[in-house]
Amino acid sequence: MTEFLALNYDLAATLASGQAFRWRFVDGGWEGVVAGRWVRLRQEAGRIRAEAAEPVGDWAWLRHYLQLDVNIGKIFETFPQDEPMQSSVQSCAGLRLLRQEPWECLASFICSSTKQIVQIQQIIALLCRRFGDPVAVPEGHEPVHSFPSFGRMAGLAESDLRECKLGFRAPYLLNSARKLRDGEVDLSALHGVALDEARAQLLQLPGVGLKIADCVLLFGYGFQQAFPVDVWIMRALRQLYFPKRRVKLPRLRRFSQTHFGPHSGYAQQYLFHYMRTKGRAVGPRL
DNA sequence: GGCCAGGCGCGTA
């Protein structure tokens, strides 16, 4: 058990914002698996309390995952001073970007195409339960599994994945796992290389296009200018920046690269959250 | 029952 100082950090918004898909809200706490360890997090006044199933000496892995050392105020200062961006920030100023493990992030987003967030969570829960390894949990807690490694995934049959509701994404995930196993792409080599080079590597994987690549670059590696454009962001850019004009996707992508500054990835996440929550109901349809 | 979901790959022009 430990406590972190966490000012301007909205844990619930962050963990439920469609970046990561394994967090569950149970009895006032958020339960998940980070770096192979079960954890439960609770938001308190200006703090986050964390507990693990086994003694932890150094909590750096969790600080890193939650990105607790990021100065979000400094990032806000780099955002454009326009109405849509300011409204997005005001609607949820404690929203953060997580720093996930690249493989889990990649696999999760390969599962995400034309799926709602709830369904993505279901698919990933099935994958973990069936093919992950048990992790230590508190006494009496229901079993929890790790996210299956790409080595494990590579040895499965396509039908194994289809049984986890992957549908047409099954061969994408399977063949991406096999490419990683065979060393055709090395996820560990993408830290610190140029954004375009890292993106080009990810685009070699089947089922990975620009959108999914940028999700992995942003949520898994922290490339600050990766800007995934999905249907929500496309809607946001069209409604908020180009109302009454039919602007096509390539132009929206170009706009996103220049308009939002050096931390455009954060701007993207704020826009995404804003679009999904404004006009009450969180969920599909406006 | 029709439409949509944190898209991608492929064929076509």
Next chain:
DNA sequence: TACGCGCATGGC
């Protein structure tokens, strides 16, 4: 370079 379509599956 830029469409259009099919691909599984489930929620509303």
